[in-house]
Amino acid sequence: MVSRPVGFEQQASSGALGSVDLGPADLVPFDDRGLAYGDGLFETVLLRAGAPVLWEHHRARLALGCDRLGIPFPCQDALDATWQGDPTAELEVLKLILTRGSGGRGYAEPESITPRLLSRRTPFQPVVKRWQEGVRVRLCNLRLGHQPYLAGIKHLNRLENVLARREWRDASIAEGLLADSAGRVVEATSMNVFWQQAGALFTPPLDQCGVAGTLRAALIDQGAVTQAALPLGELSAVDQLWVANSVQGVWPVTTLFSTNGSRLQRWPLPASDPLQCLAHPLLGFA
Amino acid sequence: MVSRPVGFEQQASSGALGSVDLGPADLVPFDDRGLAYGDGLFETVLLRAGAPVLWEHHRARLALGCDRLGIPFPCQDALDATWQGDPTAELEVLKLILTRGSGGRGYAEPESITPRLLSRRTPFQPVVKRWQEGVRVRLCNLRLGHQPYLAGIKHLNRLENVLARREWRDASIAEGLLADSAGRVVEATSMNVFWQQAGALFTPPLDQCGVAGTLRAALIDQGAVTQAALPLGELSAVDQLWVANSVQGVWPVTTLFSTNGSRLQRWPLPASDPLQCLAHPLLGFA
CATH class of the missing domain: 3.20.10.10 (D-amino Acid Aminotransferase, subunit A, domain 2)
Incomplete structure (x- = not known):
């Protein structure tokens, strides 16, 4: 069972989160700061049999990015929920996008930040x-x-x-x-x-x-x-x-x-x- | 009457386009390159009584940006549709976002580009x-x-x-x-x-x-x-x-x-x- 973490909007576009309703899957609004300013981070993670490879390094880089940009780092449950679930192929690529979320006046961030975490899993074969x-x-x-x-x-x-x-x-x-x-x-x-x-x-x-x-x-x-x-x-x-x-x-x-x-x-x-x-x-x- | 221009996805979030169906208003998909890479441009235009101020300069800068990034410049009708319609205030700010659209393999753009043009109008008062x-x-x-x-x-x-x-x-x-x-x-x-x-x-x-x-x-x-x-x-x-x-x-x-x-x-x-x-x-x- 995956629950929506407090203070985070989370959306996933594969079947990985099953029937959990996380809002309009896979879409971000006009005022999302990731779209408006590129105000966010991403990760591209190899999944092998559904398990992330070099996961601690991906987490560490995301954490460094959050620290540099001043975006709250997602809680463990929210991050894990992006890859947990039945794999659709032996190898997949998990793409995570974490934005500062919506709002603020121009470049100024809003008083209260609600980051937006999006994810997508795609079957993959190396060349x-x-x-x-x-x-x-x-x-x-x-x-x-x-x-x-x-x-x-x-x-x-x-x-x-x-x-x-x-x-x-x-x-x-x-x-x-x-x-x-x-x-x-x-x-x-x-x-x-x-x-x-x-x-x-x-x-x-x-x-x-x-x-x-x-x-x-x-x-x-x-x-x-x-x-x-x-x-x-x-x-x-x-x-x-x-x-x-x-x-x-x-x-x-x-x-x-x-x-x-x-x-x-x-x-x-x-x-x-x-x-x-x-x-x-x-x-x-x- | 506003028609969807060929080769462009267009979305507007005010009442300006009335009942014209332009898809899920005001949302962009996960794979939009504006979200993924900041692969796009924007303009913030003062509207006075519904008419854009310094419009030719905004168009010229957008055209220069399209030329630099290799994004097709929207047709006149598509751009004009973003501000045509009844104003909701004497002064408004029109924000345009033009992205390269969806698709491609990683940073490589897709064979055929369908740019995405989004717009939003907001009442405004200068300080x-x-x-x-x-x-x-x-x-x-x-x-x-x-x-x-x-x-x-x-x-x-x-x-x-x-x-x-x-x-x-x-x-x-x-x-x-x-x-x-x-x-x-x-x-x-x-x-x-x-x-x-x-x-x-x-x-x-x-x-x-x-x-x-x-x-x-x-x-x-x-x-x-x-x-x-x-x-x-x-x-x-x-x-x-x-x-x-x-x-x-x-x-x-x-x-x-x-x-x-x-x-x-x-x-x-x-x-x-x-x-x-x-x-x-x-x-x-x-």
Whole structure:
């Protein structure tokens, strides 16, 4: 039995909450601040047999985001209710959206905040071919702006990512690499970036921009990956490059293209992929 | 008679569209990209006796935003339908939200875009006391990040403004001044900034960050105001300072406070306010 938590509006769009009436499922009103200003956060969580993977890392990032934005963190019951219930597939993706809720005068938040928590579950299959054969990636023209107040958290202001993803339509390009205004590699449009140099694994620091992924956090916590700056000019010289996240897993980059489509670098597939060996067990991938 | 324009979903929440059925009024679905990513634009328009004020400037800014984001610009009928209909008050505020609509895979937009246009009308009264007595303003700690792809347009990624507005709760402070990461004054949280120096009127350029207001645009078009940089260190030395927008009109700043609440500068009220004399006729204010 799921009850509506005090002070939270909660809506779910799968059958996960059964017959519990949580208002107009799956809809937000005009005055929701998530819609009006992107005033909120989201999480995209892999569910395996109905159980969230890397859940504590997702909770931690959501909590950090709530702290930065000043949005009350949902109670345990409310968060758990988003994924509890019978799975519809072995693998699903759970998307959570948490907004500051409705109201306030313009940008000023209302006296009393009632955050709105929405969720949706969708069956999912990873692209195994990309694990095995690697991916082609291009550099994006757009440079991420610096904003330390928003860096790292998964907030709803994602126009930079949307605009970067609009830079190409070629389906053979799996991802776009984003650098910041200082010319340092930050992330891919929807994945984090990792590289190998002299046998060690690295990922860029995300204290000025970018989204700190949960798989990245787990790998850093394990001591498997170290944060280091990667200027664009040094990108072609790394021994191996990957893009990865907690839903898709780890894709080795085999070819890197410039913003004008010319080939900058090729990497052979690693015989035994060191990042996959570390990361895929965390996600339950073979 | 208002008809639903081809290729656009349109929803209005006042009585303005009468009995025309435009779907579930005033609600957007979970997968709307405005909610998911702030992937859209908005406008806040003063209506006088039901007619939009500075409408061509609002249309022009919306068109610029659509061009930057790659969102189809709504047809004339769709836009006009948002304000046509009997007014409920002499003055109203019309808020438009235009999103890229639903769909796509993650940040990638769908093959076919169906933008969603939402609108709401609310009765409004300007704060005449602030025109007459001026306002107290504080500097914000948050610095606006540079992002030329998004600068000037009124997009839905407004977390910087929300966070800046959260920096104070003292109701006697009317606005917060925002500088950029280079230490130049850019705007107030929901208004543009103007100043007078040696008899001439200026406003900051907004090519790296900030929202280019329609009143500001009209004043620049008139040749009444010139764009110029204003480093924070020179702020206290200007002859007069104002914050203004196309809904509230022009507020002279009488006192400026630092981020820690100490008083930085006081300005006497201008005997005959030169910016109000130029701007208020454009808005129909006495």
